[in-house]
Amino acid sequence: MATRSSLPRTVAAHAILITWTVIALFPVFVILINSFKSRRAIFAEPLALPTPATFDLVGYTTVLRQGDFLQYFQNSMVVTVASLFFVLLFGAMAAFALSEYRFRGNLLMGLYLALGIMIPIRLGTVAILDLMVSAGLVNTLAALILVYTAQGLPLAVFILSEFMRTVSDDLKNAGRIDGLSEYRIFFTLVLPLVRPAMATVAVFTMIPIWNDLWFPLILAPAETTKTITLGSQVFIGQFVTNWNAVLAALSLAILPVLILYLIFSRQLIRGITAGAVK
């Protein structure tokens, strides 16, 4: 009975999803195909795939001669992964405290931590720079990790405490009756149950960190600490009329995060489904 009515519905669902997938991927596709073409072919046939006649790697050779993209990529990885780790650990701990225990100042503490969702941390840039100068952290990746951890925490606490409220009290109380400490309850009972929320928070925290231009420019602009976003922005600024080089640089900036995301999305899907099945 269900299959009879669901065929047209399935077709419609696929049609909508395919349409939006094409819209989503089209611009990325345009950059990637044109980065492999000669200058003339980019202008003559922007939508054509590279053919043997128009294939040209001149953009990539220019980019690789000019910039240290491997170093930039490594810096971005270190900053993103370290910040993500601290945001998830500290954020989940604080969210658990806020959603699980009733104590004086609970609501106030929740509002205090939520304040950071509303205000862009960039407003405090001048004071942050002063702080990093006096701590001797300018042009280190540690400065970026500290800033991004602070930036990511409010949203992480907000979303995670929202999800932790739905974890059943019976389960936690059963753990308490079995003599588990509050720390064990948090790490072994609650954390596994909020994994889908953790994966969601991870993705939302990772993206702005990876793509940020502002703090790398101000706190760590040195050649050895440049992130990939800053590196490619500087490169685009220098080569603005050299379209081959710009398109190649954009492709190189897209590919690492794309690969990272494709690896990560497996975890994300596993996390989401594991949570849903329970």
Place this chain on the structure above:
Amino acid sequence: MPARRPVRWHIAVFLAPAVLVYTAIMIVPLFGTLNLALYNREGDARVFVGLANFATLFGDPRWSASFWNALGNNAWFFLIHMLVQNPIGILLAALLSSPRLRMAAFYRTAIFIPTILSFVIVGFVWKLILSPIWGIAPGMLGAVSLKGLFAPWLGQEGAALTTLALVSVWQFVGIPMMLIYAALLSIPDEVMEAAEMDGITGWSRFRRIQLPLILPSIGIISILTFVGNFNAFDLIYVAQGALAGPNFATDILGTFLYRTFFGFQLQLGDPHMGAAIATAMFLIILAGVCLYLFGIQTRLRRYQF
């Protein structure tokens, strides 16, 4: 006498790392900046002027015209996200979560890809596509013989802001999609099966069973959209520059703040007026979030499974 309840140290241990990092790196510098709004520069000295900067911002026609223009543009930017981005996100999530859908993982992965791209890339690629010179957009409209519909949207005062808002929707629709998707998956199968037993399927199942259960998540994405839009800056900046052209038609609070704070072209930066604008933005966002927290969130029903 019963002993008083012992101090629950674990609460402090759970809270301490987050609160310390957050306070030192975020709150203290932020209030340092907001404090700047109460001062001004006279000669070389910094003097306390109270609310005089705000009187200038709202009273001086040169400042207030820019401010209201930016605020109006920002409201339109937000409205487009609420009316286009979030419904599309919910629709995509609802389609993706339908059981036995093939290739769901592929769609979900692909649709989220624009969200992971940096503004540097997004601004540049859409400028290329919409450019009347390089012309992928006019060429494609020409292929379906609608070339007359093309206009250099990013250069037109009437269309530039809407165009950029739609580019932003294109980039960020993955976020509501993922949040709603996770919420839909967390609905237990028994509930869905019970609905199916009662003959509730398709649209009515979505409206009567799933929608009430994902309302808290819709609340979260609404407030996240609001906050994100009123903090927005990067896309306008990379696509139209700090001047938010044409003729300030795409100026939003973020670009207005940036121009004022850091200066542009021949105008020097004014950290004190910049801080005043930042304070105004802060109050606007605070008002919106309070409205959500006290007016809406407390009325949402939560279900424990």
